[in-house]
Amino acid sequence: MLIFNDKAGLGNYLAAHSGSNSAIGFVPTMGALHEGHLSLLRQSVADNTVTVISIFVNPTQFNNPDDLEKYPRTLDSDVKKIGTVSEAIIVFAPSVDEMYDGNTQSAHFSFDGLEEQMEGAHRPGHFDGVGTIVKKLFDIVKPDRAYFGEKDFQQLQVVRKMAEKASLPVQIIGCPILREPSGLAMSSRNERLSGEDREKAAFIYKTLTETRELFEFHDIAQIKKYVANAFGQYPEFVLEYFEIADEATLKPATVKLDKKYRAFIAVTISNIRLIDNIPLN
Template sequence: MKSLTTVNDLRALRREWSKQGKVVGFVPTMGNLHDGHLQLVHAAKAKCDEVVVSIFVNPLQFGKNEDLDNYPRTLDADKAKLEAAGVAAVFLPSVAEMYPRGLEQQTFVQVPGISDILCGASRPGHFRGVATIVCKLFNMVAPDIAFFGEKDFQQLQVIRLMAKDLSMNLEIIGVPTEREASGLAMSSRNGYLTDAERELAPQLYKLISEMKASVLAGNNDYAALTEAFVGKINHAGFKTDYLAVKNATDLSDADAETESLVILVAAYLGTTRLIDNLYFSV
């Protein structure tokens, strides 16, 4: 596995692959890799000749009071996992390599509307940071196919819209959420949970699963259903940031006529912010 730190070296490798007619897959990450990330790698390996994984903790998508400095960094372990998974190259750029003019002078990419709701409302500027870094990485890696986890459902939709709006010549594939045996969605931020919180955390998935069952049973009064389940989530020991039933295709508000639905939730458990979702058809 090649370890690359500069855009020039990455592009040189990409040119070689282009000459050989190889299909290139890409998995962007912030490191601290778990089985959810590795499922993205496996999906990429199944569809592509060569796979590039980036590891970059992107300061542009963190707010002032968020956990940039404390975000878990486990580079040696990450590289060992990627090499074992058969990744061809890992891209490990510095902040200066990604933002040579500095964060304040960086050109931004912003996807309007969808970036301002749900996580975007709770974390202003977050999706601007996500769209900007992913756009830059797409330009650097020039992948044929890029792979993203469906756990970050809103992020996936933001990136799909960005790629469509900017006429990017690549396919974006969403990979189903990898869960622990308890049902808890795998996330790097799960490492922040105390032992007691980790015991409680799977209740979030259990409750949105109950909410999905209620919808499938014919309950389409989404406002009343959401209010009831916010109460249940809070009663279980969480502090709900948001809970919503949306149209899965564009994250507009769902109504009784909407066939493709997604339930999205963000809730705090102690100081840790957990997100999850379930999407389905009625």
């Protein structure tokens, strides 16, 4: 398995191995890989002649320095997991200085309002950090297709908007959320949960599935009240937000129209922040 730590080395290798009959698939990650990431890799390997995965904990998308410091970094273990999918996958694991050339600052982006909702409202500057690093990675890898999990659905829509506005020649592919047997969405942050908290966190998905059942016959205000009351019964959870939003604009909905809607949630348990979402119709 080839592992690159420098932009030039990876770029030169890909340029030398690209051609009219080749296609590059790309899976950007922050490491601490789990089965959800591996499912993205499998899809890329099936769709493309070359697959690149990046492992980079991007400092500019973290609002909380403590969260950045505690984010798991498990490169050796990650490489072993990647090898179970294919030894031909190319790994890009740069340093912060390599990616930011010694100036660790994010650029400012407009995503037509997608960045202002939910995660954007609760984590100022987060999507500027996401846009900055994804654009940098796209410029290096020059992928034909890039794969993102729907667990971070808002991020997926933001990246799609960035690619559209910048006229980037890359197809952005969203892949389904993979879940643990309990229903908890697979996430690198799950590794920080105690066994007891991991069991309790299954309540997040249980509540989301209940909102999907309620959505058919109840109005949005009633559903939001139901969710607030449900989490209010468990003091170990802090419900940061629950929103029902239009999938296309991500704007919170107040009435149901002929649109695709999705429920989004952010919950903290033992100071570990978990997000999830579910389509409603």
